[in-house]
Amino acid sequence: MAERRDGGKRKNEGAADGGATENRTTATKADVPARIAVRKTYKLYLGGAFPRSESGRSHPVTSADGAHLANASLASRKDARDAVVAARKAFGGWSGRTAYNRGQILYRIAEVLEGRHAQFADQLVAALGVSRAEADRYVSAAVDRWVHYAGWTDKFAQVIGGSNPVSGPYYNHSTPEPTGVVVVFAPQGAPLLGLTSVLAPVIATGNTAVVVSSESAPLASIDLAEVLATSDVPGGVVNVLTGKAGEIGPHLASHADVDALDLTGAGESAVDFERAAAATLTRVLRPGPEADGGEDAWLDTDPGTSRLTPFLETKTVWHPVGM
């Protein structure tokens, strides 16, 4: 992957600066386009804002057939550090929201995503080289996945928790609680449905996430971040880093303030990351069989609780029962 550097520190100037160099002085009048397209600058998503990498680096992203699509930010170690800080800061508020409220917000994500269906389908056609029909299917499935997990927010505690009939005069109750800050290595070949499938369960249960996007197809993750940013998801609940998992992954895996890793998209680095995670007993979800299966691997409409429980802690509370 190529890499560019503009040498600057992070600027938070928003999306107003275009990179357009469309005008050519040699063009004839007939060549003048009716309108110049406004291209999108793809940045990171950190703490609710869209900054460039503090390193000033970006890397070109190409379509399935090799055409240049855009430049994505190339996140650095320090961006990863900032993402963890943002996720930690957001954790108390997000986990402290009512389950009903989290469900409303996740449903809102589905609504907004549905409205941008065409944009995401285009994005998938370009990124994956799939047919429009396939892309439509993935986008619809992604919308439905958000709906699915929106419904889980106020149910998993009942399904997973419960009262324990201890032998003594004690009320004893177990409740699942979010693990904390989860680093999600998004599946490589599944930029939207796969990403949604790993991210939604993490935040549905009240965790906050640092997403390391698909390295080769990162653009959908930033588009999705825009959906999140307009769906009442509080800043910092989801933070998106585009770039190289191999570069920033080790820092995230060994970060003492990271509570869990979803290694689905970590590829060959997964074992190293698991090893690094051991130093602070960071929870690890190893890559499953879906990891390399592309968007098709995530089409199962009932993923169950298998991606909810790895990022939950069971808390058991005892209290005497007496007069």
Added chain:
Amino acid sequence: MPHTATVPEAITDHALRAYLHGLPGVDEVGARARAQDLATRSIKTTAKAAAIDLAISMVDLTTLEGADTPGKVRSLCVKAALPDPADRTVPKVGAVCVYPDMVAVAVEALRGTGIGVASVATAFPAGRAPMEVKLADTRRAVADGAAEIDMVIDRGAFLAGRYLKVYEEIAAVKEACGDAHLKVILETGELVTYDNVRRASHLAMRAGADFIKTSTGKVSPAATLPVTLIMLEAVRDHHAATGRRIGVKPAGGIRTTKDAIRNLVLVNETAGPEWLTPDLFRIGASSLLNDLLMQRTRLSTGTYPGPDHYTQD
């Protein structure tokens, strides 16, 4: 200790409520668990021998029956002074406890033994009588020679939150006692909660009790280990706050040596060894004494005695 040192300035219902409800709560399960834990203490050999003699000296040998007669009371008094006719090393009991009309009989029978007579009074056991009757009851028993008065509190008033009424009754009876020691029966079986036991204990101590006593013996449950534990904590705290040591008397349901020794362990590890004296701890019982005597014999001879070797009074 701020929780126990705050004496109400003016004795009003309001002040008493503020004080009593400001006491630390009692967690029932935790209190039971502590009592249960102390009940597993294993008191053997020399410790058991010492404990049995101590327990005998703490027994308030009691008869409180409608069918009591002077003959029965005299017989009990003989036993109080000489619990085991076959063994003169057995200590005498703490006191003999009777109804007011039997005080004179008991005083006469115990003359020269050094054993005092305790009389229940104040319309025992229900306490449901006009105040003047309760006071007359008390004065008469004292006049007849009772050294200790076991009064009952007005549980109805306590449960209704009329703490001042309870306080004033205790204070009045204390005054009527003169030199006689006042034991205040809380009837914990009717107070039901341990929070109430703690509050009633402190209320009685503030009002002038020399002893706080669990029960009349006419209500079940009577003296349970957790209740005695809480009352021992109360006298411990009262001492820390005021410097004054109040006695504790569990009564009712203590029938075996094991029960008695468990009570002594509770005293030892809660209020402390200072309370291990008949001046500060009594056990109200009737059938307990014979079991203590049997265990005493068993310990000294190594063989189990039969009940017919001990007097049934």
Added chain:
Amino acid sequence: MIFEYAPAPESRSVVHLRETYDLFIDGEFTPALSGEHLTSLNPADEETLARVSVAGEADVDRAVVAARRAQENVWGRMSGAERGKYLFRIARIIQERSRELAVLESMDNGKPIKETRDVDLPLVAAHFFYHAGWADKLAHAGFGPDPRPLGVAAQIIPWNFPLLMLAWKVAPALATGNTVVLKPAETTPLTALVFAEICQEADLPPGVVNILTGAGETGRALVDHPGTDKVAFTGSTEVGRGIARAVAGTDKRLTLELGGKGANIVYDDAALDQAVEGVVSGIFFNQGHVCCAGSRLLLQESIAEEFLPRLKERVAKLRLGDPLDKNTDIGAINSAAQLERIRELTDTADEEGVERWSPECALPESGYWFAPTVLTGVGQAHRVAREEIFGPVLSVLTFRTPEEAVTKANNTPYGLSAGVWTEKGSRMLWTAERLRAGVIWSNTFNKFDPTSPFGGYKESGYGREGGRHGLEAYLG
């Protein structure tokens, strides 16, 4: 009167120690191929109790092979109902032999007979009884319609509750159709070996339970053996990190139950006498050799002055001495090494200017002993407030507001247990909700039950043991 409790020793005659114990592999006691031995001492008098074999790599391999064979040929194929009946049978034999096991545990571990008799052994039997009933109901446990056993479980347990930790590991593994290779702790192997006899007495099929004695090297060999499907470890966080590293890159599932630095928060409206009891049992139960001990007392400032004298008065009544005496509250420290560690860490408190208090307490001349100790004036930065001492040492800190209490309680890499003492229900729930720990005891402490899941947040490990939740660790 001074009420001296005469010695009340529990009889040792129920225990029949062998001079040497072999490994238990494939249903038989068999000498270690390594030919090495270690001795297990009674920490209360430093007398040798027995010699036990040290399993080497070849022994580990034998045991794993036996466990695999038993899992594939017998145990994994047996109906849940029949597996359950074996576990019920084991539970009953444990009840029948409970006094023998309690006495032996006290001798090998140093913990008071009162605890082995009234806590450890009843819980051990209950644990097998509870899990026995799960064996034919796993399809209803919420892990899918046809949950499968993982295969062979490698299990490594600590010395603080030797037989109870064995039960926590073996009962769920067997109920779910797994077979086990279990390594008891180096200093407390004996009750596990009697458990091996119980497996024989129960006619448990050979290879279903294998017991390998040994020290750290044996444990490492067991963790590293490629033939297991599951590693379950209870012990120090340091060793836990190493195991997590070793298991990375394998298909083995892992549960870790590690250290703790539990906070016991006492609010000013607490039921004081019960709070004192809870603080005492929180740290002095089992000599403080408890991963979930309430080793940090967080006292609300407004009652600190009242609480501390009550606490000290109570601590002064603890009876330290012969573990087999029925009146002993505090027994021996399990080993010379552990005693050294407790001393070293507690000495840092002196160097850091913390006030140290112990009641007058005569320590026996032989054996390993440490007087109950209360450290006051402790700040969050002191080592005794951060590091697990794993001994009878309580660090006392104060707080002013509920927020401060929760912040201080959570300000540790550990997250195993915490206590809350208040008579106000809403404050209890508010606090419990915010504490980052796997077990919250409110108005009680150090209570355990086979139905109640146990395990930590953060660096106290992952996975749960006990209850429906605990089954997950052994099902695929």
